[in-house]
Every structure is written in C-alpha cells, then in structure tokens.
Amino acid sequence: MGAGVTLQVFAVTLVFSIPIGILCAIGKLSRFRVVRFLISIYTWVFRGTPLLLQLFFTYYGLAILTNGAISLEPLPAALLTFVFNYAAYFTEIFRAGIQSIGRGQYEASKALGMPHWLMMRRIILPQAVKIILPPMGNEAINLIKDTALCSVITITEILRNAQKVMSRDFNITALVIAACIYLALTFIVILLFRRLEKRFAYYSIK
Amino acid sequence: MEVLKIEKLHKYFGKLHVLRGIDLSVNRGEVVSVIGPSGSGKSTLLRCVDHLETAERGSIEIAGSFLAKADAEGKSVYPSAAEIQQIATSIGMVFQNFNLFPHRSVLENLIEAPVYVKKLSKDEATEKALALLARVGLSDKKDSYPGQLSGGQQQRVAIARALAMEPELMLFDEPTSALDPELIGEVLRVIKDLAKEHITMLIVTHEMNFAAEISDRVIFMDEGQIIAEGDPHGILQNPDNPRIQTFLHKIIDRE
Ligand SMILES: Nc1ncnc2c1ncn2[C@@H]1O[C@H](COP(=O)(O)OP(=O)(O)OP(=O)(O)O)[C@@H](O)[C@H]1O
Ligand SMILES: [Mg+2]
Numbered sequence: 001m002g003a004g005v006t007l008q009v010f011a012v013t014l015v016f017s018i019p020i021g022i023l024c025a026i027g028k029l030s031r032f033r034v035v036r037f038l039i040s041i042y043t044w045v046f047r048g049t050p051l052l053l054q055l056f057f058t059y060y061g062l063a064i065l066t067n068g069a070i071s072l073e074p075l076p077a078a079l080l081t082f083v084f085n086y087a088a089y090f091t092e093i094f095r096a097g098i099q100s101i102g103r104g105q106y107e108a109s110k111a112l113g114m115p116h117w118l119m120m121r122r123i124i125l126p127q128a129v130k131i132i133l134p135p136m137g138n139e140a141i142n143l144i145k146d147t148a149l150c151s152v153i154t155i156t157e158i159l160r161n162a163q164k165v166m167s168r169d170f171n172i173t174a175l176v177i178a179a180c181i182y183l184a185l186t187f188i189v190i191l192l193f194r195r196l197e198k199r200f201a202y203y204s205i206k
Numbered sequence: 207m208e209v210l211k212i213e214k215l216h217k218y219f220g221k222l223h224v225l226r227g228i229d230l231s232v233n234r235g236e237v238v239s240v241i242g243p244s245g246s247g248k249s250t251l252l253r254c255v256d257h258l259e260t261a262e263r264g265s266i267e268i269a270g271s272f273l274a275k276a277d278a279e280g281k282s283v284y285p286s287a288a289e290i291q292q293i294a295t296s297i298g299m300v301f302q303n304f305n306l307f308p309h310r311s312v313l314e315n316l317i318e319a320p321v322y323v324k325k326l327s328k329d330e331a332t333e334k335a336l337a338l339l340a341r342v343g344l345s346d347k348k349d350s351y352p353g354q355l356s357g358g359q360q361q362r363v364a365i366a367r368a369l370a371m372e373p374e375l376m377l378f379d380e381p382t383s384a385l386d387p388e389l390i391g392e393v394l395r396v397i398k399d400l401a402k403e404h405i406t407m408l409i410v411t412h413e414m415n416f417a418a419e420i421s422d423r424v425i426f427m428d429e430g431q432i433i434a435e436g437d438p439h440g441i442l443q444n445p446d447n448p449r450i451q452t453f454l455h456k457i458i459d460r461e
Contacts, residue, residue, distance in 0.1 A: 104305035111256050112319035112371060113295035115287070122322060127309050 002161035003181055005075070009147045009157070010185075013082040014140065020083070021090025026120065028095050039091065046088035052149055054081045059153040078150045086143060093135045097128035130200040137193035144185050158182065207234050208267070209375045209406045210255065214280060215264035217250055217430075224250050225261070226430035232375065235404035239417040239438070242427035243453055248410040251427070252377045255408070256299045257290055269296050269374040295323060298368030298376040302384050304360040306352040312339070312363050313348040316370045324371065331370070338366040342396050358389030362396050369405075376400070378409040414457060418442045426450050 028039045046054065058081045063071035072080070101124050109119040151160035158178050165174035210232040217225035224247045232238050240248050253259040255266060257273060265276040273293050274282040284290060307315050316335035320326045326334075339345050342362040352360055361381055368376060378397065382390040394416050400407065401420040411417050417424055417438060424441040426434040426449075434447050445451050 104301060104303055105307065107258050108299075108301065108305035108307070110258060111294060111297070111299035112367075113291045113323045114319065115291055115323075118322055122318065123307055127307075130309070 002157040002159075003185075005150070005155060005157040006144070006147045006181075006185070008075075009078060009082055009150060010143055012079050013086050013143055016083040017085075017087035017090055020087035021094050022125070024087065024091035025094035025098055028091060029098060043088040043091050046085050047092070051081070051085050051146060052152065054085055055149060055153055057081075074150075074153045074155045078153060078155055082143070082146070086139065089139055090136075093132050093139070094128065097132035098124060100131050101127050133193060133197050133200060137189065137197075140189045140193065141186050144182060144189065208232065209234050209236075209269050210408065211265075211267040212251075212255070213265045213267075214276065215251075215254065215261050215266065215274075215282075217247070217254055217259060217261045224430050225254065228264070228430075228432060230425065230432065232406060232408055234374075234406055236422045237401045237407045237409070237420050238423045238425060239421040240408065240410045240425045240427060241412070241414070241417060241441075241453070242433075243456075246427045247430040248427055249379050252299070252379050252408065252410060255375075256297050256377055257284075257294060258299075260284065268293055271296075291323075295319075295371050296374045298371060298373035300361070300364050300368055300376065300378045300381050302380045304352070304357070304364045304384070306360055306364055306367070308352050311349050311351055312344065312355070315352070315363060316367050319367075320370050335366070335370055338369055339363075341369075341399070342366045343392075356389060357385045358392045361385065361393045365393075365396055365400075369400075374406060376405055376407045378407065378411070380410050380412065382411070382413060412457065414442055414454070426453070428453075 024039050024042070027035045028043075030036065055078060058072060059074060059077040062077075105123055105127065106119065109123050114123070147157055148159040150157050151163070156164075158181055162174040162178035166172060208231050210230070212228055212230040215225050215228040216223070228251060230238075230251075240251065242248055250259060254261045255268070255273070261274055261282045263276065263280045263282055264274065265282065266273040271289075271293050272285070273290065274284055277283050285293075307318065310318060313332065313335055316338060317326075317328065317331040320331040320334065321328055336345065336348065339348055342365060344359060344362055344366070347355060347359060347363070352363065355363065361384075365381075381397065382393050385393065390413070394413065397407070397409070397416075398420055409417070409421075419438075421438045424436065424438045425432055426441055426445075426447070428449055434441055434445070434450055441450065442454070445454065
C-alpha cells in the first residue's frame, strides 16, 4: 500500500532532524554572531519556501544545476529535503523552548560551577523538552501528512498508490483506505505524545 | 585568614556606575551582613563575587585564588573559563528565588553538582546529601520535587544544595524576601545554625534583627560604596551616620 515508504520517510526525518534541530538551536543562542547569522539564513530559507518547491529543487533542480553531476534517486532526495526542512522548524521550536527557561536556572548552574555543556545537557535541555512536546507533536502530525508530497517526485507512497488504484478501478475505495491509514498513523502519534507529555508532567515548573 | 578579599572593585552596567570602589575582606568563619537601600549595589556585589557579573576594575580573591586580578591600570583580568568554574565551586550561592532544578527531586538537586562537577561517586554524594537534608530538617522530602514544597522548604533545600559543594564561602542574597512572613523563621533558623558552626557567610538582608543577632560585622552600602562598617551593635543600634539612620527609620516605618 506504500505505507512502508511513508513510515520510512517519517522515521528517518524525525531521527535526523531532531538532533540537527537541537544543535542549530544551541548555535542560534550562542554568542557567535556568524553562527547565529548562518543558522538564521538556513531556517529562513527552509521555512520561507514551500516544501514542494524544495523537493523539486533537490530532485530535479540539483541535477540541472550541476549538469547531472549530482543527480539523486527520488527517495534519497526526499529524505534529504525532509530532514533539512523539518530540522529548520525544530530549530525554532527548540530555540523557543530553551529561551523559555528562566535566567535563574542558568545562574544556579553557573554558581555550582557547571561547565556550559553540562548545564545544557543536564539542566536546560531536559526542562525545555517538557515545553516543546506539544509543538513537536503538531510537527510530527504535519510530517505524516507532508509525506504525501513525495508522490510528486515519483515516489510511490500511500497517496500515489491510492491514486493509481483509483484510476484503475474507477472508484474511491482506495482513497478512503488511504485516508484511514493516515488517520491511524496520526492517531498513534497523538497517543505517543500524550504519553510523553504525561511522563514529563510529574513535576511542575514554577 | 581571608576567604574573600575584594579590592577597589568597580562595576558598570553600560554608563551606570553601580559599584564604586568596594574594598571588603571576610575572614574564615566570619559572618558578614550587607545592608543598604534598594539599588545600592548589594546584589551586584554578591553576583560579582560568584562571577554572575563581570567587574570592570579591581580584584576579587577567593580562598587564595584570583577570580579577578587587577592589572597595572587597575582593570580586572579574569582567568580561563575552567579556572573560573573551579573557583565557583568554592562559593555557595543562595538566591532570593531559590532557583532549584524543578525537574529533579530534592535529593537529585543536592547530588547534581557533587557528582557531575566534583566527580564524587553517587553513593558518597548521596550519603552527604542525606546528612545535609537532616541538617535543614527535610529528610522526609528527599524524593519530593521542588514544585511540591513550600517556599521555606525550597529555600532550605537551596541552602543544602549550596552546602553540598562544601564551599569556602556562602553567599545569600535576600534569602527570605520571596517568602511569606510565616515561612521566614524556618529559613533564618537554618542560617543561624550555620553561623554557629562557623560557616563563612556574606549575607544581604533586610531582616535587621536577624542581622544584629548573627553577624560578626555589618556593612552598610549606599550608591555603590561601603559607607560604614562595624560590629552590629554600632551600625544597627547606635548609628551616628545620618544616612544609616534614615535607612533604618524607613525600614522600621515599613514594618
Ligand atoms: N543587569 C543589569 N543591567 C542594568 N542595570 C542593572 C542590572 N542589574 C542591576 N542594575 C542596576 O544596578 C543598580 C544596583 O542594583 P542591585 O540589584 O545590585 O541593587 P540592590 O542593592 O541589590 O537593591 P535591592 O535591595 O533592591 O535588591 C540598580 O540601579 C539596578 O537598576
Ligand atoms: Mg538585591
């Protein structure tokens, strides 16, 4: 049914874009102006243009631009685009999460002699996770639906599969089934995030 | 022997000259209170000692190590980040708003820095932490989270957390001003016990009776300078300086 490809894009995107997002968020909050500037350009470009356009660019555009020297298969092209697109959104979510941690937490860590990375790892990021879980859940649901865009660069995922079957059989059964699969997947994601949020609700930030 | 020695310290926030030449020494085992009107630079002074702020001129020496050393022109020169962190571990800071780590239990708050900064074993750190919790009367709260505690309890945990690093010097910045009146006593009692054990302390406070009771020395700050300094009786009960008199009258009026 193409669900395998959809899940693959979903999983690979999350696994790679989250760490990239964390690093970029920390970079965006660092005192190095060049780093901050470059990351701002990156998030602006990827959040400021349609994901569809970015897919076309990596699949068709790169090949044309380099006279075929770089020409990616559809799936790698899709994965690359999705990872960097979602990492850009995660960067902004994580940045906001980290910034929402009060100054007192930094000062207490510093007063205890914690080096910067230890403080980020043990004190700031764990608290930020709690705050970013709801927006992360939203992005994960968006991601499931966005995987349908892969169909435009010839990847046979759920939607493209359904479309084929629909034009072959001339009825909408396949389309309804596709909708049900998307709903099932988003339902699982919703449950997962609800459990995560519960796990982090055992303490309350004052 | 001096645990803290500050010489000719100046601190600016932009154009605002907040500390205007502070000279201050605190001996081992001594309890020194800092009083003075709002905006006189008391917090800034403590924050410079713990390197939460960077001074522009003057020197700060803590237990024999220079946190800031004045160069030939008097400008403060700071050592590497690693050295600063090392010095920071020899100072315990207690904040007005406690600043406990909300995502860690009381016990975890206490062992965090001993384990990850001082590299103690978890067992050793836990043993020490439990003893400290007993000292501040919170043994039964070791598995609670800060959000489940009253302000007074949180501040006692914060004091224990600072003590867990076995600092040479404890700094308190108005440790009871964020507390409801009925919770102030329990925190002051803990600090009094520390004074009896001759823990070296520098305390900013508006609690005049408390300051009079526990201090070996009281310092009065105004407009970024130390205006008067002496035993608590002289400063608090019979001040001959009119600025101190005005300040004390204002405090009494407020209470
Ligand atoms: N981060 C900062 N940036 C700019 N100005 C600051 C900063 N922190 C403090 N100040 C200013 O420095 C002066 C001294 O502040 P400080 O907090 O040290 O006073 P204080 O004696 O602790 O007062 P209070 O009794 O109200 O706590 C004040 O005028 C304050 O507005
Ligand atoms: Mg203050």
